Amino acid sequence: MEVYLDNAATSWPKPEKVYRAVYDFMRKVGVSSGRGAYRRALEADRIIFDVRKYLAKLFNVADAGRIIFTANVTESINLAVKGLIGPGDHVVTTSMEHNAVWRCLKVMESRERIRITAVSCSPEGRLDPGRVVESLRPDTKMIVMTHASNVTGALMPVEIIGAEARRRKICFLVDAAQTAGVYPIDVQSMNVDLLAFTGHKGLLGPQGTGGLYIREGFSPRPLKEGGTGGHSILERMPDDLPDRYEPGTPNVAGLAGLGEAVRFILNEGIDRIRRHEMELKRYTVERLERIPGMTLYGPLEPDRTVGVLSFNLGRYRPEDLAHRLDMEYGIMVRAGLHCAPCAHRTIGTIDRGTVRVGLGYFNTAGEIDYLAKALEELAGK
Numbered sequence: 090m091e092v093y094l095d096n097a098a099t100s101w102p103k104p105e106k107v108y109r110a111v112y113d114f115m116r117k118v119g120v121s122s123g124r125g126a127y128r129r130a131l132e133a134d135r136i137i138f139d140v141r142k143y144l145a146k147l148f149n150v151a152d153a154g155r156i157i158f159t160a161n162v163t164e165s166i167n168l169a170v171k172g173l174i175g176p177g178d179h180v181v182t183t184s185m186e187h188n189a190v191w192r193c194l195k196v197m198e199s200r201e202r203i204r205i206t207a208v209s210c211s212p213e214g215r216l217d218p219g220r221v222v223e224s225l226r227p228d229t230k231m232i233v234m235t236h237a238s239n240v241t242g243a244l245m246p247v248e249i250i251g252a253e254a255r256r257r258k259i260c261f262l263v264d265a266a267q268t269a270g271v272y273p274i275d276v277q278s279m280n281v282d283l284l285a286f287t288g289h290k291g292l293l294g295p296q297g298t299g300g301l302y303i304r305e306g307f308s309p310r311p312l313k314e315g316g317t318g319g320h321s322i323l324e325r326m327p328d329d330l331p332d333r334y335e336p337g338t339p340n341v342a343g344l345a346g347l348g349e350a351v352r353f354i355l356n357e358g359i360d361r362i363r364r365h366e367m368e369l370k371r372y373t374v375e376r377l378e379r380i381p382g383m384t385l386y387g388p389l390e391p392d393r394t395v396g397v398l399s400f401n402l403g404r405y406r407p408e409d410l411a412h413r414l415d416m417e418y419g420i421m422v423r424a425g426l427h428c429a430p431c432a433h434r435t436i437g438t439i440d441r442g443t444v445r446v447g448l449g450y451f452n453t454a455g456e457i458d459y460l461a462k463a464l465e466e467l468a469g470k
C-alpha cells in the first residue's frame with residue numbers, strides 16, 4: 090500500500106482531466122502561444138486565456154489580464170519584492186515565512202539596504218495582527234506574509250492586516266502557496282495588492298506553473314526581459330499586462346493542465362474542498378494526539394488552519410521516522426525544516442525540525458487510520 094501525505098510540498102494525484110489536458114495539448118496542439126495567427130496557435134492562446142479567466146473567478150480578480158504567469162510562487166514573490174522595493178525601504182513580514190519570502194528579503198537587505206521587521210509569532214505560530222500594525226512606519230513600503238504556514242498550517246489574519254495596509258497605502262503581498270485552491274481567497278475583500286500563488290499544490294495543477302495577481306496601480310519592474318510575441322519593435326518590455334511580465338515561450342502544456350485543475354476546483358466548489366480538509370484535519374489530530382510520545386505543533390483547530398500538521402514522535406529524528414514510514418509502510422511524508430527555518434525557530438523545533446503531514450483533497454480517513462496505526466507501531470519500537 091502507498092499513501093501520499095506530502096500535499097503541502099506538491100499535490101498528488103491530480104484530477105484525471107489534468108493529465109489528459111497536458112497530454113492532449115502536447116499531442117494535438119503543441120505549438121507556441123502568442124506567436125502565431127494560424128488556427129492551432131489560436132488554440133494555444135485560448136488555453137492560456139481560459140486559465141487566466143478561471144483563476145480570476147477563483148480569486149475574484151476583476152481583470153484577468155492582471156494575473157501574470159510564472160514558474161511557481163517563488164518566482165512570483167521575487168518579481169513582486171525585487172520589482173517594487175528599492176534602496177532603504179522598510180518591509181514588514183512575519184517570523185513564519187518560507188525561504189521564498191525570507192531569502193528574497195535577505196538578499197534585498199544586503200544588496201539594497203532595505204530594512205526588515207519580522208514580527209514574531211507565538212510559540213504556536215499564531216500571529217497577532219496588532220503587532221504587525223504596531224511595526225508599521227512612515228517609510229514602510231510593503232507588508233509581505235504567508236497566508237498559511239507550511240510548517241504548522243496556521244492561517245494568518247490577512248483580512249485584518251490587508252485592511253490596515255490599504256488604509257495606510259502600504260503594498261500588501263500575500264504568499265498563497267498553502268491556501269490557493271483549498272481556502273477561499275477574494276483579493277478585493279481581503280485588500281490584497283499582490284497575490285503570489287503556485288499551480289502545483291492546492292490548485293492541483295502541474296509543477297512549473299504559478300502566477301502573480303497585480304492590482305491596478307502597481308507596476309513592478311520586470312524580473313526578466315525578452316520576446317513577448319508582439320510589440321517586437323520595442324527595445325524595452327511593453328507596458329501592457331500580461332506581456333510586460335511574460336517574456337519567453339510560456340509553459341502552455343502546464344497551463345493547459347492548470348486550466349483543467351482550476352475548473353475542477355470551481356466545479357467541486359471551494360467550500361466543499363475546505364470542508365473536506367477541515368474534517369480530515371480534525372480526524373488526523375484526533376488520531377495522532379492519542380499516540381504515546383506524540384508532540385503536535387501549532388494551532389490544531391481545523392477552522393484556524395489548513396491541512397498541514399507538524400509533529401515529532403518520542404526520540405525519533407524526523408528524517409528517521411519519515412524514512413521508516415516510507416520503507417516499512419509506504420507512507421510519504423516530509424521531514425526536516427521544510428524550507429522555513431524562521432518558523433522552526435518560532436515554534437522551538439530548529440534543532441531537529443518536524444515530520445509534516447500535508448493533507449490533500451484526495452486523502453481519506455482510511456489513509457489516516459493507516460498512518461495512525463503505523464505511528465502507534467513505531468512508537469512502541
Ligand SMILES: Cc1ncc(COP(=O)(O)O)c(C=O)c1O
Pocket residue numbers: 097098161162163164187189235237238239264266267287428
Ligand atoms: C508558504 C510557501 N511559500 C512558498 C513556497 C514555494 O513554493 P514553490 O516551490 O512552488 O515556489 C512553498 C512551498 O514549498 C510554501 O509552502
